Amino acid sequence: MEQVSKESVHYRAATGRQRCGNCVMFRLYPPDFESGACTLVKGLIEEDAVCDRWEAKMEKTSRQAAVELGLMRGSYFALLDRIELCKRIGSREDAVMGLSTQAWKIRREAYPLLVKLADEGADMREAAAGFGWSAEQLDSEHLRGWLCKE
Numbered sequence: 412m413e414q415v416s417k418e419s420v421h422y423r424a425a426t427g428r429q430r431c432g433n434c435v436m437f438r439l440y441p442p443d444f445e446s447g448a449c450t451l452v453k454g455l456i457e458e459d460a461v462c463d464r465w466e467a468k469m470e471k472t473s474r475q476a477a478v479e480l481g482l483m484r485g486s487y488f489a490l491l492d493r494i495e496l497c498k499r500i501g502s503r504e505d506a507v508m509g510l511s512t513q514a515w516k517i518r519r520e521a522y523p524l525l526v527k528l529a530d531e532g533a534d535m536r537e538a539a540a541g542f543g544w545s546a547e548q549l550d551s552e553h554l555r556g557w558l559c560k561e
């Protein structure tokens with residue numbers, strides 16, 4: 412699919428429930444790790460923006476969730492490595508914070524997928540630990556209410 416400009420789809424700050432963060436075309440972990448991306452619209456995309464082409468994210472199948480978790484895991488570990496390296500070479504604190512924020516976003520996005528697969532009966536303890544979530548946290552009503560909502 413050919414990507415289009417932000418201007419052509421009236422990319423703007425979101426004011427309602429429809430946001431890039433819950434659009435089917437949003438990608439949270441592009442290769443640059445600096446921001447979100449969109450499969451339709453060119454450039455860096457903010458989670459709290461929206462455009463005229465918003466489409467609701469559909470419920471993922473178990474297979475899609477598992478594949479996505481695998482991709483996220485790679486991105487998450489690459490970020491942890493970068494954070495560690497930045498700390499070792501004494502990078503600026505704000506640079507480390509930026510990377511940590513990106514790592515948290517991936518961790519946060521992984522949570523509902525881990526919950527979905529765990530609720531379907533899969534043993535997700537090891538996979539969850541890979542993202543820093545414990546088995547108890549996967550069962551937590553509080554965390555589910557916060558991280559599993561649209």
Ligand code: SF4
Nearest residue numbers: 431434437449462465
């Ligand atoms: S299609 Fe529009 S609303 Fe959806 S992620 Fe892309 S820019 Fe955001």
